[in-house]
Amino acid sequence: MQGSPDYDPGVPNEPSLDIDVLRAEVARLRDLVGPDEKSYVQLQIDLLAARDAAIGAEAALGTQRGYNAALEAEVERLQRDFRWFRDNVVLRLKRMRGRTSFVNAAFGRR
């Protein structure tokens, strides 16, 4: 910038009170050295988006887990019904085997 009318290396710079100039300088320096407030805001937005994605993914998993829980309950119920049927019908019939023709027929005997 030598030769520019605005630049006089012979005169020390006075601290500027112009806030816009200061902000611009801060922005320039932050661009040079790394994340600034804008980057921080962007990171926050990214973080929230990631959080939403995580909530969505976990919710999908939760739906599956909940569905499994309902199926497990249904299986337990069916197993219990089966046990009841086995204990109260099948085993009783087996004990009666040979006593009546009806039961013999049910078990394929003559």
Added chain:
Amino acid sequence: MTRRYSIVTPVYDPPADVLNETIESVRAQTYRNWELVLVDDKSPSPHVRDVLREAAAADERITVVERADNGGIVAASNDGLAVASGDFVGLLDHDDLLTPEALAMVELYVDLHPDMDYCYSDEDLLDPDGNAVAPFYKPDWSPERLRSQNYLGHFSVFRSELLDRIGGFRPGFDGSQDYDIFLRATEAAREVVHIPYVLYHWRQLPTSVASGDTSVKPYAYVAGRRALQEHCRRVGIDADVDMAEHLGNYHVRRRARSDATVSVIIPTSGALGRVWGIERRFVIDAVRSIVASTSRDIEFVVVHDPSTPTATLDAVRLAAGDSSVVMLAAAGSDAAKINLGVVRASGEFVLLLDDAVEVRTKEFLDPLVALADTPVVGAVGCKTWFADGRVNDAGHVYHGSPNPIMSGRASYEVGPGGLLVVQREVSGLSSASMLLRRDVFEEVGGMHPFRTRSYADIDLSLKLRHHDLDRIWTAQVELYHFVDRWTDVDSATDEGRFLVERWGSQLAFDPYSNPNLQPGRGDWIEAGLR
């Protein structure tokens, strides 16, 4: 002299076989002293009159009223009531089936409950092939639930004097005339009794509400909402009534007093955890979330372990914004910390809150405050979710052993009988989010300082029950609860034994569950074969 039961059945154009089966189900009653009043609301099909006349000719206990014009179900039902001469009157739809022992069972319960003015029973559905499916095992008398849905059903029995007093069915409520009369009857009844047996089968005809097609009778829901709004006015509930997302259910939205003051009591150890991939200091986010979900001035009372970092406490103050914050350092169980917090609280209401929560609904406090601001209500709790969107807790059930209701179920489930979406009485609530009037908390002596928090919740809930104070659970308010603090009661431990010895039979039978459900579970599985 045995009591006489009148069954009143308005009839409008059912298929002949269906009507015959209904009539035969009454004739098959093992209890003999009954009359059946069939009111033909000028059915267009000639077979209806033939069936009714044949039935009346075959059994002198059957009376047929033939209306000159079609007046609708209210007019027909009132015509039936005018003719009924029994000590008790039962209502039965023209396509329902009574079980043979229905009236005998009602008679037994009248003997057991001399002040009984009204009773209802469990029910199931008959599919088109005639199979009994989908049993609905109902809770004992649950007025808040009735304000959320007409769970009482078709076959209800009224003492005749009660019907005389309340004046029968009201015109203008067609489609929900039964809901309206149930609301008025239960307001006036000395005792409402639930008979935990399936005493009738509700037939799934294509045109019946039981078919599940909610477009069949949309006018019924509008009338139901009006009946409920009028009920709220009669009993002094300042509320708006909305139809819920699931038709047939309603939201009674009470208005909370604007001058009600609330203290939020949070016991914490300042724990750190990872939720949805992000690390969080639970207590800070809990406070932030409560502040964001209410416009009320609230007070936070944070009772923290002495070792909680100062930076965490500073962050809590910052998160509380303009709300006042009381910080107390104390060692001990969460329950002990809550007791200490309530002593220092200045609010009229105290919200007991776990630190690992995040509010899901827009307005969190007002619906809870409005519900708790009633003399008969001891505590109010809300629907909580795991981080993955499954139901964490929908209240407690103490049926055989204490359990969280429908925990682990998917977010889309409404539960049996709408359990997960209707506001209702429950036996117990979790202190992950429980709101009480401070004077109630003090009256019952606060929480017993169990080390296991769920034990302290059970104990507090049963103390409220012992003081005849209702515990209400609502689905209108929701929050995430990131920690599963439920611990099964283990009577091999000192604490578990103490809890069981203190409450004994109170843990065995839950009035808001049902004897037909399997004990020791919170998922409403039937106890016997379907």
